[in-house]
Amino acid sequence: MAIDRRTFFKRTAGITAAAAALNFIDMKAWAQTVEDGPVEVKPSMCNMCTSECGMQIHVKNGRAWKVTGHPDHGISRGKLCPRAHAGLHWIYDPGRVKTPLKRVGEWEFEAISWEQATDEIADKLKAILDEHGQEAVFGAQYPRTTGTLYLNRFMHSLGVATTMTHEASCQSARQLGMTHTFGAAYDADWRHAKYLLFVGRNMGEGIKTGSANCFAAAVANGAKIVCLDPRLNQSAAITEWVPIRPGTDLAFLLAVSNILVTENLFDRDFIRNHTNGFVNFRREITQYTPEWAAGITGIPEDKIREIAYDLADNAPHCAVDTGWKAAVGSNFANGTDTARAVAYINALLGNLGQLGGLYAPLGAIVAEPNFPSPAVPTGVRNDGVGTEFPVAPPTGLPHVTMQRAKEGKVKAGFVRHFNPVRSFPDYEHMRAGMRALDLLVVFETHMSETAIEADYILPEPSFAEREEIIKTDGATVCMRTKVVDKVHPETKSFDEIITLLAQKMGVGQYFEFSLDDWNEALLAEQPFSLADLKRMGSTQGLTYDEPVVPGGCGNLLPGDKPAPPTMHPRVFLASNDRNPVPPLGTPSGLFEFFSQRFAQAGFNGIAEWREPETGLSLGANEFRVIHGKQGYHSHVCTANIPMLAQITKDYDTNRIWMNAERASALGVSDNDTVRLRAKNGRTAEVRIMVTERIHPDMLFAPAGYGNRSPYLEVSQALGGFNPHDLCDFRTEPISGHAMMSELIVAVESV
Amino acid sequence: MTELNRRDFLKVSAVTGAATVFAAGCAGAPDVAAESIAEERPRERMALLMDNSLCVNCQACRLACQNENMLPVERKYIRFDYIDKGRFPNTTHHVNRHSCQHCGNAPCIDVCPVDALYKGQEGFTHVDFEACIGCQLCGTVCPFDVPVYNEDPRSGAWKMYKCSACEHLVSQGGTPACASTCMTEAVQYGTWEEMLAKAESRVAQLRDKHPQAEVYGSTQQDGLGLLLVLRTPAADYPHLV
Numbered sequence: 001m002a003i004d005r006r007t008f009f010k011r012t013a014g015i016t017a018a019a020a021a022l023n024f025i026d027m028k029a030w031a032q033t034v035e036d037g038p039v040e041v042k043p044s045m046c047n048m049c050t051s052e053c054g055m056q057i058h059v060k061n062g063r064a065w066k067v068t069g070h071p072d073h074g075i076s077r078g079k080l081c082p083r084a085h086a087g088l089h090w091i092y093d094p095g096r097v098k099t100p101l102k103r104v105g106e107w108e109f110e111a112i113s114w115e116q117a118t119d120e121i122a123d124k125l126k127a128i129l130d131e132h133g134q135e136a137v138f139g140a141q142y143p144r145t146t147g148t149l150y151l152n153r154f155m156h157s158l159g160v161a162t163t164m165t166h167e168a169s170c171q172s173a174r175q176l177g178m179t180h181t182f183g184a185a186y187d188a189d190w191r192h193a194k195y196l197l198f199v200g201r202n203m204g205e206g207i208k209t210g211s212a213n214c215f216a217a218a219v220a221n222g223a224k225i226v227c228l229d230p231r232l233n234q235s236a237a238i239t240e241w242v243p244i245r246p247g248t249d250l251a252f253l254l255a256v257s258n259i260l261v262t263e264n265l266f267d268r269d270f271i272r273n274h275t276n277g278f279v280n281f282r283r284e285i286t287q288y289t290p291e292w293a294a295g296i297t298g299i300p301e302d303k304i305r306e307i308a309y310d311l312a313d314n315a316p317h318c319a320v321d322t323g324w325k326a327a328v329g330s331n332f333a334n335g336t337d338t339a340r341a342v343a344y345i346n347a348l349l350g351n352l353g354q355l356g357g358l359y360a361p362l363g364a365i366v367a368e369p370n371f372p373s374p375a376v377p378t379g380v381r382n383d384g385v386g387t388e389f390p391v392a393p394p395t396g397l398p399h400v401t402m403q404r405a406k407e408g409k410v411k412a413g414f415v416r417h418f419n420p421v422r423s424f425p426d427y428e429h430m431r432a433g434m435r436a437l438d439l440l441v442v443f444e445t446h447m448s449e450t451a452i453e454a455d456y457i458l459p460e461p462s463f464a465e466r467e468e469i470i471k472t473d474g475a476t477v478c479m480r481t482k483v484v485d486k487v488h489p490e491t492k493s494f495d496e497i498i499t500l501l502a503q504k505m506g507v508g509q510y511f512e513f514s515l516d517d518w519n520e521a522l523l524a525e526q527p528f529s530l531a532d533l534k535r536m537g538s539t540q541g542l543t544y545d546e547p548v549v550p551g552g553c554g555n556l557l558p559g560d561k562p563a564p565p566t567m568h569p570r571v572f573l574a575s576n577d578r579n580p581v582p583p584l585g586t587p588s589g590l591f592e593f594f595s596q597r598f599a600q601a602g603f604n605g606i607a608e609w610r611e612p613e614t615g616l617s618l619g620a621n622e623f624r625v626i627h628g629k630q631g632y633h634s635h636v637c638t639a640n641i642p643m644l645a646q647i648t649k650d651y652d653t654n655r656i657w658m659n660a661e662r663a664s665a666l667g668v669s670d671n672d673t674v675r676l677r678a679k680n681g682r683t684a685e686v687r688i689m690v691t692e693r694i695h696p697d698m699l700f701a702p703a704g705y706g707n708r709s710p711y712l713e714v715s716q717a718l719g720g721f722n723p724h725d726l727c728d729f730r731t732e733p734i735s736g737h738a739m740m741s742e743l744i745v746a747v748e749s750v
Numbered sequence: 751m752t753e754l755n756r757r758d759f760l761k762v763s764a765v766t767g768a769a770t771v772f773a774a775g776c777a778g779a780p781d782v783a784a785e786s787i788a789e790e791r792p793r794e795r796m797a798l799l800m801d802n803s804l805c806v807n808c809q810a811c812r813l814a815c816q817n818e819n820m821l822p823v824e825r826k827y828i829r830f831d832y833i834d835k836g837r838f839p840n841t842t843h844h845v846n847r848h849s850c851q852h853c854g855n856a857p858c859i860d861v862c863p864v865d866a867l868y869k870g871q872e873g874f875t876h877v878d879f880e881a882c883i884g885c886q887l888c889g890t891v892c893p894f895d896v897p898v899y900n901e902d903p904r905s906g907a908w909k910m911y912k913c914s915a916c917e918h919l920v921s922q923g924g925t926p927a928c929a930s931t932c933m934t935e936a937v938q939y940g941t942w943e944e945m946l947a948k949a950e951s952r953v954a955q956l957r958d959k960h961p962q963a964e965v966y967g968s969t970q971q972d973g974l975g976l977l978l979v980l981r982t983p984a985a986d987y988p989h990l991v
């Protein structure tokens with residue numbers, strides 16, 4: 001780099017720090033918080049990502065003032081990530097939805113009463129169900145216990161089969177790949193590992209507080225940790241960075257398996273006793289030599305060997321972390337097989353249930369509430385799961401449903417606490433799908449990109465003003481309690497809204513219980529009462545003797561049925577040095593190198609190399625666009641929070657990263673604005689950060705910027721780019737996910 | 751050299767009206783007991799340890815601090831410096847917390863004409879925000895370019911902003927907000943001796959891979975109340991001397 005960085009920083013640090021503040025500070029609210037007054041400490045759960053860390057909200061003068069981690073919560077363990085602190089803004093945000101709203105024009109709404117809203121919604125929904133049937137309706141949400149219980153129950157009571165979450169834009173390929181190898185997506189026992197390989201996962205910036213804490217503990221313990229990533233992210237910065245060509249992690253992983261297999265560096269006992277399909281796998285894997293992988297990934301053959309040998313040396317107290325989104329998630333056409341390839345290496349290491357290997361915690365006992373339940377509908381889903389996508393996970397494919405809506409086949413949608421219009425590619429596709437519906441009802445606290453397309457927006461109280469269904473996470477039992485009074489008296493909690501709608505739809509019989517009734521029933525086998533739990537917020541409960549099978553995003557209580565406690569014998573205890581291996585959750589009960597289920601569905605039974613759908617060759621001015629997290633933003637919902645937007649502004653971190661050598665070849669300097677042109681002709685102007693921290697093939701787009709809703713004023717003022725604006729609507733063939741990094745752009749000067 | 755400058759300390763007493771004599775930096779009991787509220791607390795010198803080799807730049811410390819101290823959105827006591835070394839693919843990236851180092855011998859205290867800066871019993875440099883007249887003298891002598899001057903949105907008066915080590919917490923035996931929240935435990939809080947020992951053993955471990963790793967703050971300004979673990983030499987960082 002031309003500029004001496006040291007002088008550069010000396011001169012600019014002052015400038016960025018002094019840059020004008022974002023002009024959306026609620027001074028009155030702030031002044032009120034600053035006032036002295038008695039402080040009450042009340043338990044709650046963070047609402048800024050799916051992890052829902054247990055926390056304490058310190059309330060002063062009746063206002064939420066600050067948060068601290070709940071020491072008895074298994075994830076937060078007394079710590080909190082940045083978003084939790086800034087999340088208090090959501091309570092007092094002047095931009096909240098305050099009353100039911102009805103669409104009166106493009107992105108325009110009028111306030112209406114609950115009576116009118118629920119009457120009109122019920123009338124329209126009845127008409128749609130009569131005319132188009134249950135297949136024309138869907139429910140979608142960012143999954144939380146209350147939403148999972150109430151929205152799915154409501155859909156089921158109407159006979160609607162299509163219930164979906166965000167996971168096709170997240171980790172559905174990981175879930176699928178892991179489920180069809182290990183039987184479940186197990187986490188690594190990071191804290192005790194001697195060696196860890198992270199494949200695109202960035203524990204320090206894609207944050208789950210407790211996981212980051214374990215990761216850092218491993219770093220502090222001196223464990224050897226390698227981060228495979230095309231970008232020197234903040235986790236790689238404190239460990240060892242091995243840069244890889246984007247989209248080629250699968251080739252690397254297959255080559256590591258090749259070395260372990262061909263050099264006899266695998267756990268023979270585990271392979272013999274607990275796996276199937278190994279012989280075929282061994283035959284297939286010989287083609288993926290380290291020389292071959294070096295050519296594809298850009299990682300020197302010696303480095304690939306070194307990593308394979310280090311894994312073998314530290315087995316079984318080491319792991320290839322099972323990832324989350326990134327390489328094993330919804331980014332590339334090869335996501336599902338990349339997840340399977342991660343699983344293969346762990347199987348070869350024989351690390352399941354071993355200290356520092358893969359494991360699952362014991363889960364708190366949850367009783368089954370005994371209230372009348374609707375049958376789970378067996379009808380056809382409108383998102384292709386089970387038909388066009390025969391093995392795709394039931395978390396669903398919202399982007400496919402939007403295609404069906406555009407084709408006139410889907411007519412009504414209910415979306416809670418979820419913003420698929422902004423969080424899936426492509427924005428225009430998702431928006432057009434939502435607009436094509438005859439009825440879109442969005443349950444939201446804010447005017448998100450999805451909310452502004454709705455026919456009705458039904459407002460909930462913020463996370464600090466409402467109670468919810470109990471959640472468990474490992475042994476932790478926790479719940480959200482009401483910490484402050486409703487800021488907007490017209491808001492209603494989700495359980496109230498759905499119960500109201502269900503009554504109007506004539507299915508009220510499935511909702512003849514209160515939140516307290518349900519919660520009390522869940523706790524029937526625990527030694528503490530609901531009142532106790534409301535006082536404690538988080539506690540460690542009695543656990544099953546066996547570990548819980550890891551679910552999707554966090555260990556949610558399934559709406560209607562707790563996880564079967566007898567599925568796995570006691571084995572995965574990280575406190576034991578070596579544990580016996582249990583029957584696994586696969587059809588064969590064994591680890592599956594070869595998946596019969598995949599083969600029957602017409603897919604490859606054993607993971608095999610495939611390129612990203614957009615290929616690997618790039619023109620002189622072409623780049624692949626990869627997005628990823630910064631620790632202080634979540635998904636697409638936090639750039640509107642002034643405290644977090646201010647960090648972005650202070651450090652100018654919503655620029656697009658470009659490799660220094662490529663930049664100089666293209667004549668692009670730091671801070672230049674350039675135009676990105678996608679193959680579909682769409683363009684966007686972005687500001688560039690020139691850096692040595694990134695692979696030459698890619699541009700890095702920090703995620704969470706580029707809100708389009710005009711109601712999100714802070715975010716609008718902050719600006720930024722969201723690659724989903726350029727990316728096409730696509731589906732990965734196996735899991736059906738949205739292939740969010742299958743985007744190649746040409747860089748042009750403006 | 752870990753003892754607080756006695757003159758500084760007496761200045762503290764003048765401001766707070768609390769203790770009269772203070773012995774710091776020794777693990778045992780203090781020589782002379784201080785009066786009033788401080789009586790039952792250990793009167794050892796305390797320190798924040800910033801192990802930059804564990805920091806993932808999540809900014810939780812900054813935000814927890816902002817909430818704790820009720821700072822307006824655009825003011826912050828904790829900032830970071832970032833440096834990259836080497837060229838792709840051999841790049842390394844390093845962070846360093848830039849905030850008040852809580853100098854054992856703090857020149858800012860000496861120059862403040864209204865005694866708005868003072869030492870607490872734990873050895874940190876606290877700020878009497880009301881007393882500050884925003885004259886900016888402390889900024890001219892601070893070796894680390896810490897004090898920032900800005901308008902107090904409530905009064906409209908010009909004030910100095912810097913980390914005050916959560917005086918209201920540490921003086922009650924509590925932990926500063928940044929250390930409480932840090933999920934990687936890059937920020938820790940304990941006695942000065944204990945934090946120095948931790949820093950030294952971490953640096954010894956780091957030297958395998960980072961031969962230039964160092965503890966910063968054991969001697970500078972008679973010992974810093976914010977100790978740093980650095981993987982590369984202090985000279986690399988714009989605010990260290």
Ligand code: SF4
Pocket residue numbers: 046047048049050051052053080081082083084207208209634
């Ligand atoms: S990881 Fe952070 S945002 Fe997510 S729940 Fe925990 S504190 Fe909140």
Ligand code: SF4
Pocket residue numbers: 804805806807808809810811812931932933934935936937
């Ligand atoms: S909270 Fe900890 S990890 Fe996060 S920025 Fe601060 S020191 Fe670094």
Ligand code: SF4
Pocket residue numbers: 849850851852853856857858859875891892893894895896897912
């Ligand atoms: S770092 Fe600067 S502001 Fe802090 S104690 Fe030292 S001289 Fe004072």
